[in-house]
Amino acid sequence: MITWESFLETFETGSGFWNPLIWITAIIVAFLIIYILRGYGKKEYKENTEQTKVFLSGNPEYEKEQMHIKGSNVYWGFTESLKWVYKTLDKMHTGNVSDYILWFVIIMGILFILVGVI
Amino acid sequence: MNIEHLSQTLLTHSPALIVAVPLLGAFLTPLISRINDKLRNVFVILTAGLTGFLVLLLSHDVLINGKIHTYIFGSQDIGSPVVRILFEVDGMNAFMIIIGAILVFVAVVYSWAFMKENTGLDKYYTLILLMAAGMFGMMLTGDMFNFFVFLEITSISSCALIAFWTNKGKAVEAGFKYIVISTIGALFILFAIAILYGQYNALNMAVLANSIQYTFLDKIAFVLLIAGLAMKAGIVPMHMWLPDAYGRAPASVTLILVGTTQASLYALFRVCFTIYGNSLTAPLKQIGSVTITLNGFLGTFIVMLAIITIIVGVFMALKQSDFKRTIAFAAIAEIGYIFLAVGAGLWAIGTPHGMMALKGGIFHIINDALDVGLLFLVAGAIYYATKETSLNRMGGLARNMKYTTIFFLIGLLAVSGMPPMNGFASKLLIYESIYLINPILAIVAILCSILLLAVFVKVFYSAFLGPKIPRFNDVKEVPKSMLIAMGLIACVIIFFGLFPDLIVNNIVEPAANALANNSNYISQIIGGS
Known part of the structure; x- marks a missing residue:
C-alpha cells in the first residue's frame, strides 16, 4: 500500500542515496542567496540608450538570420578534431539496407563463436 | 451486477481485453470515420483511454498485490495436445504495458491537431491502434509463436505508418528499410522458435524455460533470438534503420515506435533471464581452475556492445543537423544504457549488484521512453509550427513557442540524466552497478551522458535561442491538444x-524480481510451489 510517508523516502542505491526533495530545497536556498546578493549590485542598465545597442568592434550589424550560429557550426572544433572518428562512423552509416543486414550477420557470427556453437 | 463484481470480471479478462480493445477499435475506426472525423478522433482517444484503464487495473493487481495473472485462450487442460495460447502477466509484463499505455494515449491525443491537415486519417488511426494491439500483445503473451505473430502485426503497421507521408520520398525509403530489417529479424526469431518447438514440442515460454537443456540446438536458437531482438531494439552496429525510421515517421508515430523498440528489449530480457534463466550459469569453458560461465561471457560481450552503442549514438547525435535524427541517435545511446544494465545484470547474476543493475536497466526503460518520447513530440511541434526539420534553418523560437520551449528543457534535462529529473535516478543505479565491473566503463558512461547534455544544449541553442528570425515572425504556439500531450x-x-x-x-x-526469479513464472504454468 502506498502511504504519504513513502513519497518522502530517500532512494537507496546500494552504495549511495538520492533525495531530489532535499536537492530542490538546497537549490531554492542557493537561488534565494543569489537573489539577495544581486540586490546589492549597481543599477546602471538603461533601456533604449547607446548602452543597449549591438557593438561589433565598430563593424556594421548583420541581418538577424546571419547573426545566429547555425546548428552544424556549434561544436565545430570538436567534430574537426575528431575527424578520424567521424570518417569511420560515416563509412559505417552507408544508408544501404544490404549493409545493415551485413552488420546483423557479423554480430550473429560473433555470438555463435562466443556461445560455443562454432 | 454490482461494481465490485464488474471490476473483478474486468480484472480477470483484462489481459485479453488490453489487446482486444485496440484491435476492435482498429477495425471500427474506418466505419466511424465515415460518420464524422471528430467522432472518430474522440473514439480513438476513448479506445486508448479504456485500454489505459484496463492496464492500470491489471498492473495494480500484479505490482501492488503481487499476483501473476494467467489467461488461457483455448483448452484449459494443460495436458491436452490442442492448440492453446497463454497470456502470462507478472511484474515485468505489467511494467511494460504501463509504458505502452502512456505512449499510446499521449500519441492519439497529440495526433488530433498534429495530423489534422493530412488526408487518409481513417487509415492512420486504424494503423495506430493495430500497432498498439501488436505492441501490447508482444508485452503480454507467454507463447513464443504468438509473440512472433504480434511482432509481425507491429512491424507491418509500423512500416505503413513510417511511410505515411508518402509525398516525401525519404519516408517511403525509411519504411522500406524498416520492413526489410524487421522481416529478416523476425525470420530468424521464427527459425529459433521452430528449433525450440522441434526439440521440446512446446511453444509456451514457461514450459520452455523448464525444459531447456542448453543443447547444441538450444545454443543456436539462443543466438538467433538474441541477434534478432537486438536488431529490433537498435543495438549498434545493427541500429542503422532506427534514425531512418524515427527521423521520417510523423512524431506521434515515432512515440509508439519507441514503445515497440522497448517491447523488443523486453523480449530480450525475457529470453535471457526467463527462458534461458536456468542455463545462464552453465559452464562454457574450463581454463585451469577457472570456470567460464555463459552469463560471464555473454554479460561481458553485452557490456562491450552497450558501451559501443552509447559512444556511437552520442557521437553521431553530436554531428547531426536534422532535429529528429539528432534525437534518434540520442535514443540509440539511451538504449545503450539499458543494454549496459542488462550486461551488468547478467555478469553479476544472483548477487545484490546484479539486482541493482537490473533495477537500473528496467527503470531506465520507462525513463527512456518518456524522455525521448517528449523530445520527439517537441520536434513534431516545431515541424508543425515552422515546417522545418533542419537545425541550421531554425532559431529564436523560444519567443514564439514558450510552452514548447519549457517542454524541450524538461526533456533535455531528463534525457541527459540531470538531477532532479527521472533519468538521473536510473542512470545512478546503472553507473554504480557498472562501476563494480570496471570503473573505466562507468567513467565512459558518465562522460557520454555529459556529451548527451552537450548534444541537446546545441539543439536548444540552435532551435530556441538566438536572435528573432524574421521568417518565423508569424510562428505561433502549437494547438492545445499537442500541448496537453507534451504536458x-x-x-x-x-x-x-x-x-x-x-x-x-x-x-x-x-x-x-520477476526477471531475477524465473521459478515463479514457471511454477504458475507447470505447477508446484
Whole structure:
C-alpha cells in the first residue's frame, strides 16, 4: 500500500542515496542567496540608450538570420578534431539496407563463436 | 451486477481485453470515420483511454498485490495436445504495458491537431491502434509463436505508418528499410522458435524455460533470438534503420515506435533471464581452475556492445543537423544504457549488484521512453509550427513557442540524466552497478551522458535561442491538444524524478524480481510451489 510517508523516502542505491526533495530545497536556498546578493549590485542598465545597442568592434550589424550560429557550426572544433572518428562512423552509416543486414550477420557470427556453437 | 463484481470480471479478462480493445477499435475506426472525423478522433482517444484503464487495473493487481495473472485462450487442460495460447502477466509484463499505455494515449491525443491537415486519417488511426494491439500483445503473451505473430502485426503497421507521408520520398525509403530489417529479424526469431518447438514440442515460454537443456540446438536458437531482438531494439552496429525510421515517421508515430523498440528489449530480457534463466550459469569453458560461465561471457560481450552503442549514438547525435535524427541517435545511446544494465545484470547474476543493475536497466526503460518520447513530440511541434526539420534553418523560437520551449528543457534535462529529473535516478543505479565491473566503463558512461547534455544544449541553442528570425515572425504556439500531450509526459517525468524511491519500490522492483526469479513464472504454468 502506498502511504504519504513513502513519497518522502530517500532512494537507496546500494552504495549511495538520492533525495531530489532535499536537492530542490538546497537549490531554492542557493537561488534565494543569489537573489539577495544581486540586490546589492549597481543599477546602471538603461533601456533604449547607446548602452543597449549591438557593438561589433565598430563593424556594421548583420541581418538577424546571419547573426545566429547555425546548428552544424556549434561544436565545430570538436567534430574537426575528431575527424578520424567521424570518417569511420560515416563509412559505417552507408544508408544501404544490404549493409545493415551485413552488420546483423557479423554480430550473429560473433555470438555463435562466443556461445560455443562454432 | 454490482461494481465490485464488474471490476473483478474486468480484472480477470483484462489481459485479453488490453489487446482486444485496440484491435476492435482498429477495425471500427474506418466505419466511424465515415460518420464524422471528430467522432472518430474522440473514439480513438476513448479506445486508448479504456485500454489505459484496463492496464492500470491489471498492473495494480500484479505490482501492488503481487499476483501473476494467467489467461488461457483455448483448452484449459494443460495436458491436452490442442492448440492453446497463454497470456502470462507478472511484474515485468505489467511494467511494460504501463509504458505502452502512456505512449499510446499521449500519441492519439497529440495526433488530433498534429495530423489534422493530412488526408487518409481513417487509415492512420486504424494503423495506430493495430500497432498498439501488436505492441501490447508482444508485452503480454507467454507463447513464443504468438509473440512472433504480434511482432509481425507491429512491424507491418509500423512500416505503413513510417511511410505515411508518402509525398516525401525519404519516408517511403525509411519504411522500406524498416520492413526489410524487421522481416529478416523476425525470420530468424521464427527459425529459433521452430528449433525450440522441434526439440521440446512446446511453444509456451514457461514450459520452455523448464525444459531447456542448453543443447547444441538450444545454443543456436539462443543466438538467433538474441541477434534478432537486438536488431529490433537498435543495438549498434545493427541500429542503422532506427534514425531512418524515427527521423521520417510523423512524431506521434515515432512515440509508439519507441514503445515497440522497448517491447523488443523486453523480449530480450525475457529470453535471457526467463527462458534461458536456468542455463545462464552453465559452464562454457574450463581454463585451469577457472570456470567460464555463459552469463560471464555473454554479460561481458553485452557490456562491450552497450558501451559501443552509447559512444556511437552520442557521437553521431553530436554531428547531426536534422532535429529528429539528432534525437534518434540520442535514443540509440539511451538504449545503450539499458543494454549496459542488462550486461551488468547478467555478469553479476544472483548477487545484490546484479539486482541493482537490473533495477537500473528496467527503470531506465520507462525513463527512456518518456524522455525521448517528449523530445520527439517537441520536434513534431516545431515541424508543425515552422515546417522545418533542419537545425541550421531554425532559431529564436523560444519567443514564439514558450510552452514548447519549457517542454524541450524538461526533456533535455531528463534525457541527459540531470538531477532532479527521472533519468538521473536510473542512470545512478546503472553507473554504480557498472562501476563494480570496471570503473573505466562507468567513467565512459558518465562522460557520454555529459556529451548527451552537450548534444541537446546545441539543439536548444540552435532551435530556441538566438536572435528573432524574421521568417518565423508569424510562428505561433502549437494547438492545445499537442500541448496537453507534451504536458502529460512532462508531468510524469517530473513525478518520476521527484519520487524515485516510490517508483522503484512499487513498479521497478516487482519487475526486476520477476526477471531475477524465473521459478515463479514457471511454477504458475507447470505447477508446484
